[in-house]
Amino acid sequence: MTAPLHEPTAEAGPSAADEATVDTADAKAVQGRSLGRIAWERLKRDKLALTGGVVVLVLIAISLLAPVIAHLVGQQPNAYHEDLIDPLFSTPKGSLGGMSGDHLLGVEPVNGRDVFARIVYGARVSLLVGFMSAVVAVVLGTVLGVLAGYFGGWLDALISRVMDGLLAFPQLLFIIALVSVMPDDLLGLSGTGVRLFVMILVIGFFGWPYIGRVVRGQTLSLREREYVEAARSLGAGRVYILFKELLPNLVAPIIVYTTMMIPTNILTEAALSFLGVGVKPPTASWGHMLSTAVDYYDSDPMFMIVPGVAIFITVLSFNLFGDGVRDALDPKGSR
Numbered sequence: 001m002t003a004p005l006h007e008p009t010a011e012a013g014p015s016a017a018d019e020a021t022v023d024t025a026d027a028k029a030v031q032g033r034s035l036g037r038i039a040w041e042r043l044k045r046d047k048l049a050l051t052g053g054v055v056v057l058v059l060i061a062i063s064l065l066a067p068v069i070a071h072l073v074g075q076q077p078n079a080y081h082e083d084l085i086d087p088l089f090s091t092p093k094g095s096l097g098g099m100s101g102d103h104l105l106g107v108e109p110v111n112g113r114d115v116f117a118r119i120v121y122g123a124r125v126s127l128l129v130g131f132m133s134a135v136v137a138v139v140l141g142t143v144l145g146v147l148a149g150y151f152g153g154w155l156d157a158l159i160s161r162v163m164d165g166l167l168a169f170p171q172l173l174f175i176i177a178l179v180s181v182m183p184d185d186l187l188g189l190s191g192t193g194v195r196l197f198v199m200i201l202v203i204g205f206f207g208w209p210y211i212g213r214v215v216r217g218q219t220l221s222l223r224e225r226e227y228v229e230a231a232r233s234l235g236a237g238r239v240y241i242l243f244k245e246l247l248p249n250l251v252a253p254i255i256v257y258t259t260m261m262i263p264t265n266i267l268t269e270a271a272l273s274f275l276g277v278g279v280k281p282p283t284a285s286w287g288h289m290l291s292t293a294v295d296y297y298d299s300d301p302m303f304m305i306v307p308g309v310a311i312f313i314t315v316l317s318f319n320l321f322g323d324g325v326r327d328a329l330d331p332k333g334s335r
Contacts, residue, residue: 042328049324055317063123070117073104077121078282081112089299097302105306108289109296115303119310121284125273126314129199130266134258136204141211142254146242148212149219160216163209171206172271178202179277192283199272203265211257218253222246252329259322263315270311286311 043049062069070076084098085091090110092098097106097115105115148159179198186194222228228245236244272278273287281288286307293304 039325039328043324046324046327048320049327052317052320052322052324055313056321059123059314059317060127062120063127066120066124069120073114073116074102075114075117077117077284078113079117081107081114084112085110091296091300097300097306099302106302108292109300109303115289115306118284118289119286119306122286122289122307122310123314125196125279125283125285126266126269126311129196129203129269130262132200133203133207133265134261136200137207137211137261138254138258140205140208142215142247142250144208145212145215146219146246146250149216150223150238150242150246152220156216159212163212166206166209169206171202172268174206175199175202175272176275176277179272192279195277195279199269199278203268207261207265211254211261214253214257215250218250219246222249256322256326256329259318259325263318263322266311266314266318 081103084093084103084107086093092107092109092112094100098112099106103114103116105119107114108118144159144163148156175198179195182194182198184190184194186197189197223246228241231241231245269278270285270287270290273285274291276288276291278287279285289307290304290311293300293307297304
């Protein structure tokens with residue numbers, strides 16, 4: 001018999017180019033997303049939180065550019081315009097508190113200072129106290145909370161009892177008493193600078209136990225995780241475990257609590273200025289404007305409404321943004 005003319009050929013395999021294409025597609029398919037990217041994608045879907053964040057950024061820009069904004073509108077926060085005041089009733093001439101093209105939010109009773117310029121400058125005081133006192137509280141709360149949660153024992157008991165004592169202490173009364181006896185000159189500061197410094201330190205000092213308890217609880221949970229045990233078994237020291245294993249996993253709750261703490265500090269500053277122990281006049285402050293407006297709420301209601309709305313919008317924006325950040329960073333959240 002004669003042999004077949006042609007041997008059967010094997011099926012052709014995929015080419016190198018096809019394999020490279022498949023590998024690239026698989027790499028793109030399994031490409032992971034960082035926690036920051038996941039949180040940002042969640043936050044983008046929360047329109048209320050984004051709106052609050054935009055308003056917060058606008059408020060920060062206004063406070064930083066207050067002199068520029070006041071110059072653009074042609075007004076200064078402490079410039080008197082007594083010609084715009086009715087000499088009989090000491091209230092602004094015209095309707096809505098004297099609002100006009102030159103005075104966008106009207107003028108103050110008695111002295112005629114521009115309300116818009118004072119609102120813009122007042123934002124600097126509120127945001128400065130809110131942010132800086134939050135920084136003080138976060139630093140103290142994080143350090144002491146991590147130490148209490150990680151080391152435990154007598155150190156945990158001591159720090160926990162200090163936190164309980166501070167949480168039970170009437171901080172508002174203490175700040176009032178402390179500011180009342182503070183000298184006019186302190187550490188190179190004078191007048192309003194001294195009061196701002198004292199308010200920032202005291203509000204931050206009494207605020208750290210709130211975040212300290214959160215950090216302590218998280219640290220108690222994290223120190224028993226497998227990766228911490230693995231690092232310890234490999235000979236990692238306490239400093240390495242604290243800074244490389246624990247603190248990076250505490251960033252999310254710290255950020256969330258900070259965004260929730262700032263509006264509370266702003267309200268505290270407004271309350272202190274309302275009671276007369278905040279910044280010294282003529283420095284603009286929303287709380288002091290409300291305190292002054294109490295005597296004119298029936299004859300010039302806009303003078304009370306404007307700073308009240310400014311405080312309301314600021315606190316609401318921070319709360320909305322803080323809620324959105326909390327939901328975005330929550331690994332068990334559905335949004």
